[in-house]
Amino acid sequence: GAVVSQHPSRVICKSGTSVKIECRSLDFQATTMFWYRQFPKQSLMLMATSNEGSKATYEQGVEKDKFLINHASLTLSTLTVTSAHPEDSSFYICSAIGTPNQPQHFGDGTRLSIL
Amino acid sequence: GQQLNQSPQSMFIQEGEDVSMNCTSSSIFNTWLWYKQDPGEGPVLLIALYKAGELTSNGRLTAQFGITRKDSFLNISASIPSDVGIYFCAGQDSNYQLIWGAGTKLIIKP
Numbered sequence: 001g002a003v004v005s006q007h008p009s010r011v012i013c014k015s016g017t018s019v020k021i022e023c024r025s026l027d028f029q030a031t032t033m034f035w036y037r038q039f040p041k042q043s044l045m046l047m048a049t050s051n052e053g054s055k056a057t058y059e060q061g062v063e064k065d066k067f068l069i070n071h072a073s074l075t076l077s078t079l080t081v082t083s084a085h086p087e088d089s090s091f092y093i094c095s096a097i098g099t100p101n102q103p104q105h106f107g108d109g110t111r112l113s114i115l
Numbered sequence: 116g117q118q119l120n121q122s123p124q125s126m127f128i129q130e131g132e133d134v135s136m137n138c139t140s141s142s143i144f145n146t147w148l149w150y151k152q153d154p155g156e157g158p159v160l161l162i163a164l165y166k167a168g169e170l171t172s173n174g175r176l177t178a179q180f181g182i183t184r185k186d187s188f189l190n191i192s193a194s195i196p197s198d199v200g201i202y203f204c205a206g207q208d209s210n211y212q213l214i215w216g217a218g219t220k221l222i223i224k225p
Contacts, residue, residue, distance in 0.1 A: 002160075004157075006157070032211060034212070042217075043118070043203055043215040043216065043217055043218055044158070044203075044213075044215060046212060046213070049210070049212065091155075093157045093158075095157075097211055100211070101145070101146060101165075101207075101211070103146065103148050103160050103163045103207070104148075104160075104207075104211070104213060105160060106150075106157035106158045106159070106160075107157050108156050108157045109155070109156060109157045111155065
């Protein structure tokens with residue numbers, strides 16, 4: 001149980017393109033989803049927390065107009081990197097929890113490469 | 116930001132050896148988690164700890180939550196090649212956000 005699916009697994013696109021990443025909880029309803037960014041050889045850095053039906057809460061230093069998060073249903077959250085540039089290239093990972101105090105379960109990540 | 120103190124940073128071991136890693140924190144957590152991350156993939160939950168002093172096993176893995184709720188260790192017995200990867204500890208705060216350790220990279224000598 002507690003499977004989180006993330007799509008796509010890899011994206012390569014030109015600078016200026018907007019990229020959408022999907023995160024789905026497959027066998028549970030995710031009341032809260034989290035979006036992370038991970039740089040090489042580092043632990044995960046939280047970007048934002050999203051609750052179904054409400055606006056995402058962004059961490060300090062994360063541009064909300066750059067990284068648009070939508071959590072329209074209890075099983076789907078999306079992260080859109082708008083007008084992506086090479087410095088946005090990174091590994092983006094989502095996670096989800098269902099009931100309170102449940103551990104976060106992670107998707108397999110999306111490797112974003114902006115040329 | 117806040118980060119847990121995780122050690123060692125890396126381990127080079129022979130197949131079959133036992134492994135031990137630990138994390139400490141200046142803050143108390145109600146939940147302590149251990150994850151493993153393989154290259155190019157998301158972290159996979161290994162063990163979740165909820166009670167102070169709790170000792171939990173998952174196959175060859177054993178983890179304990181410290182009595183003070185400020186530390187935890189993870190042991191792996193009789194390591195095998197598929198144990199290679201990066202192990203992260205994480206404390207879950209009251210907002211269900213995770214405070215991460217820096218990771219322990221496990222390498223098994225051929």
